[in-house]
Amino acid sequence: MPSTQHERASQRLAATLWLVSRELRPSDARESWEKGITATLQVGLHFDVVQLPSGITERGIRGIRDRDGIENHFRALGITSAVIVSRSQTAYSLLVPPGTSRDWKEPGTKCIGIDHPVNYLGVPVPTRREPPGAYWLLTAPEDDRMLCDPAKIRTLIGKARERQGRTG
Numbered sequence: 001m002p003s004t005q006h007e008r009a010s011q012r013l014a015a016t017l018w019l020v021s022r023e024l025r026p027s028d029a030r031e032s033w034e035k036g037i038t039a040t041l042q043v044g045l046h047f048d049v050v051q052l053p054s055g056i057t058e059r060g061i062r063g064i065r066d067r068d069g070i071e072n073h074f075r076a077l078g079i080t081s082a083v084i085v086s087r088s089q090t091a092y093s094l095l096v097p098p099g100t101s102r103d104w105k106e107p108g109t110k111c112i113g114i115d116h117p118v119n120y121l122g123v124p125v126p127t128r129r130e131p132p133g134a135y136w137l138l139t140a141p142e143d144d145r146m147l148c149d150p151a152k153i154r155t156l157i158g159k160a161r162e163r164q165g166r167t168g
Contacts, residue, residue, distance in 0.1 A: 015140035017124035022046045038122040044114025047095040051110045060159035077156050081146040083138040094148040
């Protein structure tokens with residue numbers, strides 16, 4: 001059932017408030033989003049980010065690798081929100097709890113936290129669900145509970161490695 005305009009506005013407000021709640025200048029991000037452009041948020045305060053190349057993510061999918069197939073793949077593994085598709089559509093950024101970067105060691109991926117030399121992420125408007133530009137494959141988080149579970153991301157990576165081993 002499609003959401004109403006009021007529900008979308010409510011979701012946008014909740015996600016916007018949460019995403020910028022620890023920013024030093026939250027008005028900068030809100031201004032960008034009001035103009036429909038990507039905002040730059042600091043990583044490590046509210047969330048860390050795991051960056052997965054699209055090849056790793058999509059390798060684990062059986063069947064069609066279109067948007068629905070990719071979204072269903074994430075959902076089947078229990079990842080239901082907080083996933084951004086890059087502007088070039090070559091990578092996925094998964095928002096995870098702060099501190100995840102301290103022990104992240106998955107080859108072929110990157111986890112950025114507060115200690116990373118470049119700890120900023122381009123974040124699309126919280127309700128942007130389509131290209132062009134970066135967009136949310138899965139809904140923007142409205143609170144800490146909606147961040148991706150690192151263990152589930154490791155499962156996704158493991159499935160990709162299994163399939164690569166069988167086909168490569």
